[in-house]
Amino acid sequence: MPVLRRIVVRDFRNIALQELDFSPNVNCIYGNNGVGKTNLMDAIYYLSMTKSAFNASDKVNFRYGTDSFAIAGTYEMPGGQDARFSVQVENGGEKKVRRDEKVYPKVSDHIGVLPVVMVSPSDSALVSESGEERRRFMNAILSQLDRAYLDAVSQYNRILAQRNRYLKGGSVDELLLDAFDERLSALSDPVFRARAALAEDLEKAVGSYYSRISGGKETVSVAYRSDLQKAPLADLLRESRERDRFLRYTTAGLQRDDFIFGMNGYPIRKYGSQGQQKSFLVALKFSQYDLMSERYGYAPILLLDDLLDKLDLDRIANLLTIVAGNDFGQIFLSDCNKNRLSALVDRITSERCYYEAEGGAFHRTDG
Numbered sequence: 001m002p003v004l005r006r007i008v009v010r011d012f013r014n015i016a017l018q019e020l021d022f023s024p025n026v027n028c029i030y031g032n033n034g035v036g037k038t039n040l041m042d043a044i045y046y047l048s049m050t051k052s053a054f055n056a057s058d059k060v061n062f063r064y065g066t067d068s069f070a071i072a073g074t075y076e077m078p079g080g081q082d083a084r085f086s087v088q089v090e091n092g093g094e095k096k097v098r099r100d101e102k103v104y105p106k107v108s109d110h111i112g113v114l115p116v117v118m119v120s121p122s123d124s125a126l127v128s129e130s131g132e133e134r135r136r137f138m139n140a141i142l143s144q145l146d147r148a149y150l151d152a153v154s155q156y157n158r159i160l161a162q163r164n165r166y167l168k169g170g171s172v173d174e175l176l177l178d179a180f181d182e183r184l185s186a187l188s189d190p191v192f193r194a195r196a197a198l199a200e201d202l203e204k205a206v207g208s209y210y211s212r213i214s215g216g217k218e219t220v221s222v223a224y225r226s227d228l229q230k231a232p233l234a235d236l237l238r239e240s241r242e243r244d245r246f247l248r249y250t251t252a253g254l255q256r257d258d259f260i261f262g263m264n265g266y267p268i269r270k271y272g273s274q275g276q277q278k279s280f281l282v283a284l285k286f287s288q289y290d291l292m293s294e295r296y297g298y299a300p301i302l303l304l305d306d307l308l309d310k311l312d313l314d315r316i317a318n319l320l321t322i323v324a325g326n327d328f329g330q331i332f333l334s335d336c337n338k339n340r341l342s343a344l345v346d347r348i349t350s351e352r353c354y355y356e357a358e359g360g361a362f363h364r365t366d367g
Contacts, residue, residue: 001298001329002114004044005082006074011063012046013039014360021364023353024076026331026345030338031357037334040362041118041305044332047073047085048116048301049140050097050107058089067091075114078298085114108154112144115292115300119285119307126284127269127277131258138259141288142194145295149194153254156187160250167248177241184253185234191254192228198291199224199259205287206280213279220280221262227252282307289328299329308335338365 003024009015014036029037038054045053052061062069072086088096097104104110125133143150163180166172203222210220227236236252237244243251261268261280268280293299335341338354345352354366 001078001296002301003076003330004047004073004301005076007044007047008070008072009040009043010071011066011069012043012061012071013063015039015043016063016360018360018362020355020362021353022330022332023351024330025349026333026352028338028341028345028352028354029332029334029357029362030336030341030354032336035357036360036362037357038120038305039360040357041120041303041332041334043071044073044301045116045118045303046087047071048114049144050087050095050110053118053120054122058095059091061089062091068093085110108143108150111150112147115144115296116303117285117289117292117300118303118305119282120303120305123281123285124277126281127261127272131256134259135255135257138195138198138257141292142198144300145292146194148190152187152190156184156191156254159183159187160253160255164249167244167250172245181234181237184237185232188228188233188254192226192233192257195226195254195257196224201291202284202287205290206283209283209286210280213283214276218263218276219265220268220283221260221265222284223260223262224257225260226254226257228254293329302328302331304331304333306334306336308340 004022005024006019006021008017008019010017018040020040029040031037042053046061052058055061068088068090070086070088072084074082074084077083084098084100086098088098095107097107097110099110099113126137139153143153159180163177163184166176166180199222206222207220210218227233230236231239233253237250240250240252261284263272263276263280268277272280289300289302333341333345338356342354352366353364355362356365
């Protein structure tokens with residue numbers, strides 16, 4: 001499995017320049033809120049996914065007063081050899097992703113090389129916000145697992161955007177719409193099948209994890225909802241064409257897909273407490289972790305950003321029992337309280353390191 005041994009971060013968020021070495025097992029980052037803990041976690045995520053876990057625009061990631069940033073990491077790869085990966089982003093320029101100083105022909109070629117799972121307080125959007133957040137979650141998993149899926153969903157979104165721009169133009173050529181629809185239909189089937197299979201796989205694991213975290217107090221579920229469950233996309237687009245022309249955008253398709261999260265037969269968004277929702281989201285992400293570990297044959301890097309936030313002591317104890325009892329790979333943990341971190345982590349392993357964050361700088365404190 002890939003293990004991040006060293007990272008160099010320049011001008012990313014509030015981090016001016018930092019070079020840090022890590023333990024292959026557990027790495028703890030602690031400090032007050034707003035000092036850079038999450039920014040470091042996101043830099044690690046960025047090296048895997050070539051984008052932030054939080055911000056769609058790279059401009060938001062430039063340190064104040066700068067117009068570029070760079071992140072580089074040295075990894076021990078499966079088989080024992082080292083490899084160096086880097087991402088360089090300039091304002092208005094091309095994003096460059098390299099492996100051992102060789103630029104990838106396409107940025108997307110890097111996705112899946114360094115598998116990663118991130119758990120953070122922002123995951124609450126998966127429950128509280130629109131289906132767009134849950135589609136991003138689907139894509140973040142499947143894009144790392146399936147190159148064909150990544151290519152298909154990228155092409156689908158590009159052609160969908162072209163079709164919507166064309167509809168907004170006013171005058172519509174039916175033959176051109178036919179061409180758009182034929183291409184969208186061909187791309188939709190593999191994406192639909194992959195998402196449906198993902199929902200089935202996740203539901204099997206989420207219930208088990210949630211029960212172990214919560215002590216079996218509630219029953220949870222994951223269901224997939226898609227227009228394509230009613231009919232093939234070609235039929236749906238044909239039936240909605242007049243509506244699309246009137247509204248000037250595409251009203252049927254994969255862009256409306258959603259995951260439905262339930263608890264005891266009701267939407268968890270409406271009926272789950274804050275602690276129940278947090279427990280569900282942790283169970284969901286750990287299920288993602290298990291699925292990716294099974295598919296890759298080794299564990300992804302696991303980023304746990306403020307994981308202990310909003311969980312009561314019983315649920316924290318149950319969660320740590322899970323972590324200690326499974327074959328987890330490299331883990332990064334952040335929290336405001338070092339004493340709480342060390343009391344929990346030191347029981348699991350002696351192979352760990354601690355960094356204190358302050359003002360975008362990180363100081364190792366475990367000797």
